[in-house]
Amino acid sequence: MKFPRTRFLVMFVLAAASSIQAQTRAGLQLVGESSAVTAVTQATEVDIRVTGLLARTTVTQRFTNHTEGWTEGRYVFPLPDGASVDELRITIGERVIEGEVREKADARQVFEQARAQGQTAGLVEQHTDNLFSTSLTNIAPGEDIVVTIGFGQTVEYRHGRFTLRFPTTTLPRFENGQGADARTLANAPPAPTYTIGAPPRLTMAVHLAAGFELAGVQSLHHAIEIQGRGSDRIIELAEPELAAGRDFELVWTARDEDRLQGALFVEQMRGQAHALLMLLPPREFKPVALRRELILVIDRSGSMQGEAFEQAREAIRLALDRIDHDDRFNVIAFSNTALPLFDGPVAATRANLDQAYRFVEQLTADGGTEIDAAMGLAMAGLPGVGDNRSDSRGDSRGGNLGYLRQIVFATDGAVANEAQVLERIDREIGDSRLFAIGIGHGVNDAFLNRAARRGHGTTTLIKDPRDIAGRMSELLVQLESPVLEDLQIDWPVPVDTSAETWPERIPDLYAGQPLMVLARLDGPASAIDRGSVRATGFRDLEFVEMEWPMRDYFSATGVARAWAQARIEGLADRPEGSMDAQLRHDERLLTALEYRIVSPLTSLVAVDRTPRRTEAAKLQRVAVAGAAPADRNAAALTAMPATDAGSLEAGLRGLSILAIVLLMIFNRRFNRLERARRETDTGDAAGHAGEQA
Amino acid sequence: MIARPVIALLALAAFGQLAQFGWIQGKGLVGQWLMASSWAASAEAGGESPKAPWPGARTRPAARLFVPELQLDRLVVQGADTPNLAWGPGIETGPNGHVLIAAHRDTHFRFLGDLEQGHRIELEQPAGVVRHWRVQESRIVDSRSTSLDMNAPGPLLTMVTCWPIDAIEAGGPLRLVVSAVPIDGENS
Numbered sequence: 001m002k003f004p005r006t007r008f009l010v011m012f013v014l015a016a017a018s019s020i021q022a023q024t025r026a027g028l029q030l031v032g033e034s035s036a037v038t039a040v041t042q043a044t045e046v047d048i049r050v051t052g053l054l055a056r057t058t059v060t061q062r063f064t065n066h067t068e069g070w071t072e073g074r075y076v077f078p079l080p081d082g083a084s085v086d087e088l089r090i091t092i093g094e095r096v097i098e099g100e101v102r103e104k105a106d107a108r109q110v111f112e113q114a115r116a117q118g119q120t121a122g123l124v125e126q127h128t129d130n131l132f133s134t135s136l137t138n139i140a141p142g143e144d145i146v147v148t149i150g151f152g153q154t155v156e157y158r159h160g161r162f163t164l165r166f167p168t169t170t171l172p173r174f175e176n177g178q179g180a181d182a183r184t185l186a187n188a189p190p191a192p193t194y195t196i197g198a199p200p201r202l203t204m205a206v207h208l209a210a211g212f213e214l215a216g217v218q219s220l221h222h223a224i225e226i227q228g229r230g231s232d233r234i235i236e237l238a239e240p241e242l243a244a245g246r247d248f249e250l251v252w253t254a255r256d257e258d259r260l261q262g263a264l265f266v267e268q269m270r271g272q273a274h275a276l277l278m279l280l281p282p283r284e285f286k287p288v289a290l291r292r293e294l295i296l297v298i299d300r301s302g303s304m305q306g307e308a309f310e311q312a313r314e315a316i317r318l319a320l321d322r323i324d325h326d327d328r329f330n331v332i333a334f335s336n337t338a339l340p341l342f343d344g345p346v347a348a349t350r351a352n353l354d355q356a357y358r359f360v361e362q363l364t365a366d367g368g369t370e371i372d373a374a375m376g377l378a379m380a381g382l383p384g385v386g387d388n389r390s391d392s393r394g395d396s397r398g399g400n401l402g403y404l405r406q407i408v409f410a411t412d413g414a415v416a417n418e419a420q421v422l423e424r425i426d427r428e429i430g431d432s433r434l435f436a437i438g439i440g441h442g443v444n445d446a447f448l449n450r451a452a453r454r455g456h457g458t459t460t461l462i463k464d465p466r467d468i469a470g471r472m473s474e475l476l477v478q479l480e481s482p483v484l485e486d487l488q489i490d491w492p493v494p495v496d497t498s499a500e501t502w503p504e505r506i507p508d509l510y511a512g513q514p515l516m517v518l519a520r521l522d523g524p525a526s527a528i529d530r531g532s533v534r535a536t537g538f539r540d541l542e543f544v545e546m547e548w549p550m551r552d553y554f555s556a557t558g559v560a561r562a563w564a565q566a567r568i569e570g571l572a573d574r575p576e577g578s579m580d581a582q583l584r585h586d587e588r589l590l591t592a593l594e595y596r597i598v599s600p601l602t603s604l605v606a607v608d609r610t611p612r613r614t615e616a617a618k619l620q621r622v623a624v625a626g627a628a629p630a631d632r633n634a635a636a637l638t639a640m641p642a643t644d645a646g647s648l649e650a651g652l653r654g655l656s657i658l659a660i661v662l663l664m665i666f667n668r669r670f671n672r673l674e675r676a677r678r679e680t681d682t683g684d685a686a687g688h689a690g691e692q693a
Numbered sequence: 694m695i696a697r698p699v700i701a702l703l704a705l706a707a708f709g710q711l712a713q714f715g716w717i718q719g720k721g722l723v724g725q726w727l728m729a730s731s732w733a734a735s736a737e738a739g740g741e742s743p744k745a746p747w748p749g750a751r752t753r754p755a756a757r758l759f760v761p762e763l764q765l766d767r768l769v770v771q772g773a774d775t776p777n778l779a780w781g782p783g784i785e786t787g788p789n790g791h792v793l794i795a796a797h798r799d800t801h802f803r804f805l806g807d808l809e810q811g812h813r814i815e816l817e818q819p820a821g822v823v824r825h826w827r828v829q830e831s832r833i834v835d836s837r838s839t840s841l842d843m844n845a846p847g848p849l850l851t852m853v854t855c856w857p858i859d860a861i862e863a864g865g866p867l868r869l870v871v872s873a874v875p876i877d878g879e880n881s
Contacts, residue, residue, distance in 0.1 A: 098829070098874065100846065594789075596846050641773045641783070644855040645797040646863035647717035654710025661704045668700070 046166060046204040052265065053155045053278060053516070054558035055164055058087070060148045063136070078167045080153050081130050081446040084565040085598035087150030090122045090136070090606050092143065099124065099606035101596045103589060107603035111135065120608035122147060126598050130167075130446045138608075152558045152565075157514045158474070160283050164206070166248040206235040206250060220249040220464060247441055247463060260483060260509075264533060264548045269560035270594065273521045275499075276559045277489060277533055277548070278514055285481040285511040292479070293328040293345050293403035294319065295378045295432075298360070299411035299439075301335045301369035308440040309365040311468050312410040315437055316360050318472040319408060322480075323348045328403060331356050334374035335367035345403075369415045372424060378407045379428040406479050407455065410437040413444030422573075425454045433457045433508070435475065450573060456507045477511065484509035484537035484544065489517055492531020492550055497522030502566035504574075509537070518563040564595035572600070717779065721800035724780030728754040728768045735819050743819055752780050757817040758794065760808065767801050769794060769816075782852075790847020792816070795854065798869075802854035806831075808871050814850065826850045826873035834868050848875045 045060040079085070088099030099122065102110065107123060114121035115137040123135045139145050156163040208217065209232050217226055223238035235250060265276040296316050304312060316331065323329050327348045331341040341359045346352050413436075415421065425434065434455020436448035439462050448459045460475045462468050487506045491499035499519040509515050532549040568588045571579075585601070592599040727746040732754045735743035743754050755771040773783030773795040782796035796802035808814075814826040833856050841851065849872060856867040 096829075593846075641778070641795040641853060642775055642864070643778070643795050643797055643802065643853055643868065644863045644865070645717045645721075645779065645799055647714045647797075648799045648859070649861060649863040650710045650717070651714030652861055654707050654712075654714055657703055657707035657710060661700055661707055664700045664703070668697075 044202050046202065048164065048166070048204070048206045050155060050164060050206065050208045050210070051558075052210070052263075052556055053157065053162075053276070054265075054556055054562065055153050055155055056150065056558060057083075057153065057166070058148060058150045060146060062144060062146050063139070064142075064144050078130050079132055079151060080165045080167060081449050082562075082565060082569070083130070083151045083153040084561050084595075085124055085126070085132065085149060085151040085604065086561060086596050087148065088122060088124045088134075088604040088606050089148040090120065090608070091146040091148070092120055092140075092608065095608065097122070097606040097608045099604040101593060101598065101602050101604055103593070104601055104603045107605040110605050110607060111137070114138070114607040120145070122604075122606045124149060124598055124604040126600050126603070128446065130444075132598070152561050154516065154562060157278075157280070160253055162210070162252045162254075164250045166204070202237065204235075204237045204248065206233075208233040208235060208250075208252065210252060210254070215253045217250065217252040220251060220467070222248055224250075249463065260546075262535070262546065262548055264550070265556040265559050266550075267556055267559035268524060271524055273524055274560040274563045275491065275519045275521060275533070276556070276562065277517045277519070277535070279484075279509055279517075279535070280514045281483040281509050281511050283511060284477070285483050291326055291328075291403050292324070293405040294323060294479075295330050295332065295345065295405065295407045296320070297332045297334065297374050297378050297407060297409035297411075298363065299335075299369060299371070299409070300333050300363050300365045300367075301414075302366055303369060303412055303414045304439070305365040307465060308412055309363075311439050311462060311465055312437070313360055313363065314468050315410045315439070315462070315472050317357065318469065319476060320353060320356055320360075322473075322476045323353065325349075329353075329356070330378075331359055332374050332377055333359075333363050334370060335365075336370050338370070338374035338377050340377055369411070370417075371409075371411065371415050372417060372421050374409075375407075375421055375424055376428065378409070379425070379430070379432055404482075405432040406435060406457075407432055408435045408437065408475075408479070410439055411448070412440050413438055413447045415444070415447065418447050418450075422450055422454060425451055429455050435460070435479065437462060437472075437475065453503065453505075453507070453573065456505070458507070458510070458513055478513055479510070481511035482508050483511055484539050487515070487535060487537040489519075490534040490536075491519050491521055492533065493521050493523065500567070502563065502570045504570060518559070518566050520560075520563055561595050561597055564591050564597060565599075567591050568597075568599045568601075717797075718800065720779045721781070721797075724752075724770075725768055725801075728752075728770070728781060732757065732768055732819075736821065752777050754781070755784050755819070757815075758782060759815040759817065760804070760812060761815070762812050763804050763807055765804055767796075785843065787843035787845060787847065789844055790849065791843055791845040792847065792850045793841060793843065794850070794852045796852075798855040798858045798860075802852070803858060805852060805854045805869055805871055806856075806858045808852075813876070814873050816850070824848075825876040827876050828871060828873045831869065831871045834870050835866050850874070 044062075047058045047060070049056045086101070090097040090099075097120070101107075104125065108125075111121050111123040118138055120138045120140075121136070124132060125135070126132050134147060134149065136145065136147065156165070208214075208228075214233065217233050217235065218224075219235070225236050225238050227234045233252075260279070260281050262277060262279045265278070267274050296319050298312050298316050300309060300312075320329075320331075325348055328345040329348050329352075330345045333339045333341075341356055342352075432455065434452055435457040436452045436459045438445050438448045438459060441463050443461060443463075445459060445461060448461075452459045458478075460471055462471045485508045487509060489501065489506065491501070493499050499521050501517060501519045503517070506517060507515065530550070532547050534548075535546045537544050568591050571584050571588050571591075574584070588599065589601045592602040598604050724746070727750075728743075731743045731746040735754075745753065752770040752772075754768040756769040758767045758769050759765065768781050769784045770777045770781045771784060773785045773793060777783045778795065778797055779800075782794050782801045785793045785795075787793070796805075798805070808828050808831060810828050810830060812828040814828065815823050816826065817823045841853070852871040852873070854869050855865060856869040857865075858869070
């Protein structure tokens with residue numbers, strides 16, 4: 001009897017340990033004054049409204065302080081890449097506290113001050129590209145606190161499929177030993193260590209207004225319930241208890257279109273028109289037989305171990321399958337070091353390909369993620385190759401000497417030395433195109449997107465093993481079918497002004513992969529509604545021109561903030577030394593403040609102005625919404641106006657002096673009467689005396 | 694025996710003070726009354742900017758402040774500096790949409806202490822455009838340690854007056870700050 005009991009105990013401990021581990025991602029850890037205690041995330045509600053290509057998400061989380069003391073906590077959460085947080089609201093009972101955007105250090109100071117003064121306060125900060133945290137402080141014993149965060153993001157569209165992502169997990173960044181860039185980790189907040197309680201409950205509602213007749217809507221990793229018809233749907237999770245731990249992905253499709261088309265979305269903000277031009281390429285396109293040089297890079301680091309590595313391997317195999325016999329190729333595997341199959345790209349002969357399959361088969365996943373060396377190797381092509389694909393408008397494109405070099409790298413992106421890798425891409429990319437494949441849940445897609453953007457390429461995310469064949473064939477078809485190259489866009493702007501466009505470097509347009517370009521036009525939409533947006537490029541070496549009249553635009557909220565977000569990211573993406581560091585910082589900060597979004601430089605802070613922990617009598621030195629502490633050194637601060645005319649004081653003073661005057665007059669009169677009486681009294685007495693005499 | 698001149702002097706001072714009280718209060722009332730006709734005229738003229746309410750006036754009505762719950766109706770003048778505030782509450786707008794209205798606690802903003810969270814405020818422009826706001830919070834601040842950030846991102850309405858409302862002594866450091874947000878939830 002003893003043995004089963006021991007086994008039961010061991011199982012119980014293991015189960016408890018794993019459940020604690022599972023909870024580390026999605027809880028709020030509360031720290032009391034004496035010891036660390038925890039509160040439970042009662043529920044998370046997610047509400048997403050999709051209009052065309054723009055999605056607005058509101059996340060509402062309810063926390064309860066089950067402890068006896070005043071507590072505080074921090075909650076770390078990932079958001080989709082490119083999301084911009086612009087709303088923070090804390091509800092305590094009947095009270096609603098709205099957050100405001102301030103410079104990061106400033107916001108933290110306001111928060112710390114509120115914390116010290118016993119006021120309930122919240123702070124939303126951005127740590128890395130897609131990792132945010134919410135801090136809460138001074139939650140009363142037994143109190144329910146509801147935190148609402150709102151953010152905007154764009155819907156992804158490729159190969160006829162629209163995809164909306166909501167991550168529910170976060171990936172710990174992998175840090176390798178020496179030479180690593182410690183910044184990524186130093187900036188990230190320490191994650192909560194443990195939480196106790198039921199699994200977090202996630203309810204989610206997506207209101208989808210696609211703007212076109214929908215062919216189908218499906219969720220890739222969750223059971224859902226769908227209502228609605230035509231272009232509109234309402235989607236809800238069928239099993240809220242089981243929802244956390246997997247990223248939510250919703251995919252919808254429209255009726256197929258086989259031609260290149262575009263759509264223009266405009267939003268006016270701060271008196272200026274912000275435009276989003278979306279180019280939808282046809283699903284299929286077969287250009288002239290362009291010879292390619294395919295460099296396949298596979299991440300075999302320890303973080304890829306297991307399913308992820310199998311997927312990466314499968315992805316590389318699928319790529320090898322599609323290599324044409326007059327293409328060239330190479331395979332590079334990397335962990336701590338880069339391991340190339342051949343010294344340089346080789347012809348895609350049967351023998352070479354067989355060797356490549358065997359090479360991929362023998363790989364095992366182990367060690368660190370030293371991606372830098374592998375990237376260097378991949379970008380260093382054969383002498384002379386790639387030089388022909390210059391900016392000279394296609395005259396030498398596809399010529400005998402030139403190969404279109406495409407680098408495909410499959411990884412989970414869990415690297416520590418991001419900056420170093422990105423710098424190398426800037427330096428060495430040349431005319432190569434860089435395509436990233438992100439593998440697994442919680443992939444570092446922000447890094448992959450940055451890398452691909454700098455490499456004129458795109459990112460493909462594969463979360464589920466079932467998707468691998470589909471997604472890979474999409475990518476490979478895409479690689480074979482560039483629809484438009486050397487794309488240029490002219491924006492209609494008022495005279496003597498210019499449009500500021502993001503991305504600055506417009507990538508090529510490939511089949512099945514749309515292109516979104518954001519611009520701020522220097523003027524209101526009404527000033528330019530007679531103009532049109534004009535795009536030119538080369539298609540199969542032929543000059544192509546397209547035009548969209550401004551009066552045909554769709555108005556859409558979120559375009560302006562999407563532009564601001566792209567600008568903040570784009571400025572940060574610019575290579576070192578291309579612009580003054582201070583200027584870069586100021587421009588990004590100003591944009592974030594003007595458009596009121598959380599960024600690496602700005603945070604949202606909300607403070608409950610009612611002091612609650614301390615005595616109410618004590619004067620608070622805290623800024624109100626729209627008011628700031630006087631000792632802050634900002635020119636824009638004005639002193640409180642004098643709001644006292646002094647009439648009450650004057651009136652009261654007048655009245656009291658009047659009273660004194662009246663008293664004096666009365667006193668005089670009284671004295672006079674008294675004297676008169678006394679005089680008559682003495683006079684009478686004298687008269688009597690005289691008579692007697 | 695108190696000398697007659699002393700009493701005369703004191704009486705003069707008393708009348709002076711009372712006259713000042715009457716003057717301040719009277720200015721507040723007359724200013725509102727005169728501006729009401731100028732405001733009405735401008736509304737009839739289709740929202741063109743209001744004319745001088747009286748010959749030589751430096752102030753113009755800039756907006757109309759209306760609190761339905763308290764049945765309050767005030768014409769607001771442009772600029773929140775002391776000469777203007779005699780005639781009505783003064784309004785100033787920051788570059789990012791932060792609207793500030795300040796007035797004296799003993800004249801036009803005597804009611805400010807009665808505003809509660811959730812109360813509605815209507816602010817009408819000369820053109821007849823009415824913006825609706827809801828009181829979000831009231832708090833007391835020390836003007837020595839707190840100042841106004843006119844660059845704060847709007848839309849945000851802040852109303853300021855002296856605190857306590859019925860203090861005897863004038864010129865105290867405390868201010869009552871009432872902030873309101875637009876009801877329509879519009880962002881830009």
